[in-house]
Structures are given as structure tokens and as C-alpha cells.
Amino acid sequence: MKIPFVKMHGLGNNYVFVDTFDHPLEERQLPEIARNVADVHTGIGSDGLILITPSDKAPVGMRIFNNDGSEGKNCGNGLRCVAKYAYEKGIVSIEQFQIEAKSGVVDATVRLEDGKVDQVTIDMGTPWLKRSEIPMVGAEVDQVVGEAFDVSHHPLEVTALSMGNPHAIFFVDDIAQAPLKTLGPVITNDPRFPDGVNVEFVEVVSPTELHFRVWERGSGITQACGTGACAAGVASVLNGYAKKDSDIVVHLSGGDLIIKWDLHDRVWMTGPAEVIAEGVYHFERNV
Numbered sequence: 001m002k003i004p005f006v007k008m009h010g011l012g013n014n015y016v017f018v019d020t021f022d023h024p025l026e027e028r029q030l031p032e033i034a035r036n037v038a039d040v041h042t043g044i045g046s047d048g049l050i051l052i053t054p055s056d057k058a059p060v061g062m063r064i065f066n067n068d069g070s071e072g073k074n075c076g077n078g079l080r081c082v083a084k085y086a087y088e089k090g091i092v093s094i095e096q097f098q099i100e101a102k103s104g105v106v107d108a109t110v111r112l113e114d115g116k117v118d119q120v121t122i123d124m125g126t127p128w129l130k131r132s133e134i135p136m137v138g139a140e141v142d143q144v145v146g147e148a149f150d151v152s153h154h155p156l157e158v159t160a161l162s163m164g165n166p167h168a169i170f171f172v173d174d175i176a177q178a179p180l181k182t183l184g185p186v187i188t189n190d191p192r193f194p195d196g197v198n199v200e201f202v203e204v205v206s207p208t209e210l211h212f213r214v215w216e217r218g219s220g221i222t223q224a225c226g227t228g229a230c231a232a233g234v235a236s237v238l239n240g241y242a243k244k245d246s247d248i249v250v251h252l253s254g255g256d257l258i259i260k261w262d263l264h265d266r267v268w269m270t271g272p273a274e275v276i277a278e279g280v281y282h283f284e285r286n287v
């Protein structure tokens with residue numbers, strides 16, 4: 001099977017995108033296609049697969065598969081790339097429009113530079129803070145903030161929340177020393193998070209600036225995670241390190257995102273989206 005694709009990235013968080021308006025794929029093959037395209041040796045090489053889909057709630061929809069073939073419900077960097085694609089390919093003709101992800105419908109606004117989409121702002125909606133909404137096991141609480149969380153004899157404190165997908169945030173003094181490679185793969189599968197969790201280490205530089213590293217559920221270390229950056233901004237406010245309604249610059253491995261949790265409880269994310277390549281993937285050669 002030959003599958004036309006576009007490879008795009010948001011701050012180095014890179015996905016193979018397939019436009020299923022024109023080329024529908026079989027549901028049962030999606031996890032395998034995701035694993036295969038993501039393989040750097042026998043595939044295209046990516047953090048996963050994103051489908052750009054028709055939607056009955058918005059002009060365009062997005063589905064995200066991690067590089068292990070598991071499906072996530074939301075992807076901040078993916079949303080910005082889908083917004084760029086939808087505008088530049090004429091799926092939409094106005095600069096503000098909606099995108100449906102599995103976690104819900106969001107508003108996207110594209111900013112143009114020489115007729116091309118340069119920056120995208122997404123209204124990521126209201127964070128889910130209750131323990132059951134994350135989901136995380138234990139007695140129900142309205143917020144999981146700075147809770148004791150021992151992992152492999154490391155006495156950590158976790159702030160957890162959902163941005164449509166689950167995030168566990170750990171504040172550290174020095175991002176260069178964050179135990180991402182050792183504890184990321186352990187925490188992501190910790191049974192206290194029954195659906196697994198995206199793991200983020202965050203160093204607070206100032207109330208408006210954070211350093212951030214991520215171990216993504218289903219994909220491992222990536223250069224950036226949009227929903228994770230939003231979660232880090234929210235967690236910083238919940239812990240008193242930052243303020244609501246102010247722009248927070250989140251420095252990820254691949255570059256910066258601007259995050260704001262506003263007074264109406266909505267989280268805003270602004271950052272770039274870029275096209276890497278377009279081509280045709282030969283799926284049968286990799287089965």
C-alpha cells in the first residue's frame with residue numbers, strides 16, 4: 001500500500017502526517033503503520049503518526065499515534081502542525097478555526113509570514129485537575145500538587161494533571177541533572193497512573209521562564225511536548241512559582257513555547273510548526 005505523507009515538526013517533536021480526507025486508512029492497521037513509519041532504520045523515522053481527518057464537529061480532525069503504536073488523545077505540537085496544514089492546503093480559508101482531537105475541540109489561530117503559517121496559537125482549553133480525571137489512583141482530590149511520590153527509592157514530589165492526556169510534573173533545581181533517562185521509563189509505566197503518563201522535569205528560572213524535559217508516554221524522550229509544556233505552566237501556577245494570566249516562556253530541547261493559563265481557566269499555547277518533507281510511504285515493504 002502506498003501512503004502519501006507529509007512530515008512536520010513542532011520544535012523537533014516530529015510526526016508523519018497522513019491526510020485521510022483523500023487517503024483513508026484501515027483502522028486495524030493504524031498501530032502497525034505508526035510503528036513502521038516511526039522506525040528510523042526501516043521507516044521514515046518519527047515520534048509517531050498523526051492522521052489529519054474529516055470531523056463532524058470541526059473543519060478538520062487530528063488523531064495521534066505514538067511510536068509504539070499506542071493512541072494518545074491529544075498532542076499540542078501536532079495541533080499546531082495540523083493547523084498549518086489545514087490552512088496551507090485550503091481545508092480552511094480563515095485564520096481562526098477549530099480542530100477536533102480525541103480529547104475535544106480546540107480553537108486554532110494561525111499567524112502568517114509571506115503567506116505561510118509561521119506561528120500558531122491554540123486555546124488548549126481547561127486543564128483537568130481532579131485525580132480521577134488524570135487518571136491517577138488514590139482518594140479523590142481536587143488537585144494533585146506536590147504530592148509525595150517515591151520512585152525506585154527516589155523521594156520525589158509530583159504535580160499531576162491532564163491536558164486531555166495525563167502528565168506528571170517533577171520540579172528540579174537543575175534541568176541538566178534531571179533523571180530523565182533513568183526515571184522517565186519507570187514513571188511512565190507506574191501503576192499509580194493506570195493509563196500511563198507523560199513525564200516532565202521542570203526547572204523554574206523565574207515566574208515567567210521554565211526549563212523543560214520530557215519522556216513521552218509511548219514515544220520516550222522527544223525534543224518537545226506541547227501538552228507537556230501546558231501542563232508545566234499550569235503546575236507552576238499551582239505550586240506558586242508562576243502567576244495566572246501571564247506569559248510563561250517554556251524552554252524545551254527543540255525551542256520555546258509561550259504558555260498562559262488565563263483567568264477564565266483556559267490554557268493558551270503559541271509556537272511554530274514546520275514542514276520537513278512530503279512523499280509516499282511504501283507500507284507493504286516494511287510489514
Ligand SMILES: N[C@@H](CCC[C@H](N)C(=O)O)C(=O)O
Pocket residue numbers: 013064066071072073074075076077078165166198216217218219222224225226227228
Ligand atoms: N507530543 C505530544 C503528545 C503526544 C501524545 C502523548 N505521548 C500521549 O500519549 O499522551 C504533544 O506535543 O503534546
